[in-house]
Amino acid sequence: MARPVRDGMAVTDEQRQFVSLASDFALREIRPAARAVDDAQTESPLDVWRAAAKVGLTAFMLPAEHGGGGVSELVTQARIQEELCYGDIGIGNFVTSNGFYAAPILELGTPEQRSRWLDPLCTDDPPVTALAVTEPDVGSDAASLKTTATIRGDHYVLDGQKAWISNAPYAQSFVIFATVAPGTRSKGVTAFVVDRDTEGLTVGKPIKKLGQRAIVNAEVFLDNVKVPVDNRLGEEGQGFYGLMRTFDASRILIGSATTGLARAALDLATEYAKQRVQFGVPIIDHQAVAFRLADMATKVDISRLMTMRAARLFDAHEDVTAEAAMAKLTGSENAVWCTWAAIQTLGGWGYSQEFLAEKWWRDAKLEEIEEGTSDIQRLVISRRLAKA
16 A cells, blocks of 8 residues: 655645546556566566556646646656656656657647647557667767768758667657767757658667666667658757756656655565564564664655655746756665665565565666766766856
8 A cells, every 4th residue: 555645745636636546557557567577578568558548647748739638747747757656667667758759849849740749649559659869879978979960952861879768669759869960069969750660760679677677678770761851850959958858857757756666665665564573573663674664764755855846946947957966866866775775674585576675676776877877967966066
């Protein structure tokens, strides 16, 4: 049973409805699928995806005029993300992954482009999509992209290679970031929407990962890929702005996702500690265990409050890059610690696959790495301090 969330924030009826839907779905559909998806290694749970689509959880963040749920406030999106990832962070992130593909389209696209590419995402059977930024030699420094886009009359030619692209084996459409002016860093970064069946676009084999196996990653190869000019999002060179705004939002949502994961670990450890008897008393009465649980609970609340602060600032159209970095840094590192603490509390059973604690520990580690490592987040925060 999930504990009620208390963050001191007022909740509207709309927020309560969506959060309740996500919470119920997480416990009914997501949590029971977690172990099988992990064992499968390179298979996304498309049955859970379709079930989520039917109740609106794959498109709640998309505008109502395109058929989505119309939940535009990041504060509400964060609440929903936490609940889905309380069920399982890998599956929860998979369920909402079309939001990352949609973000640069919403930020940079024309009304016609938004209708063309967002309307299909809001159906009962939406396509799986992907956002392609990372390259073999380009991770956190997105301004140094090497994939090129060369104008040729009424189309561009894309050449390059993308790495670690989430959903790539299943994606029917990609938002691909490339440079139209190599060597100019962010000034040349431009975004394009590319259909999977475009000639010259190929997807590599699924990558076997430590955790979060519900989202399957692979390389994407671009060899003389012709993309109509109409598929460019915004003007040439505007892609980096759209990407950074997308990253601010996604790092805040990583904060909420990791809060959900840490909360799941806390609840598992607490329930086990109540039932497990050692030396004649439940281990929750042992000081070492009690103090560990108290630290877990404190870290969960810190993560949530940091995330919600960043989300409120984002919704107020403030410069939130540093706060987003803080939310991701705090949430990811607290999730790693809390999942480790759950394993410690469960003892030998925590090390086994009888419980999800060991899986959650593996899942948590990804969030210290993706979309900018913890070191990068600290650098972002320190730069803000240097400018103050």
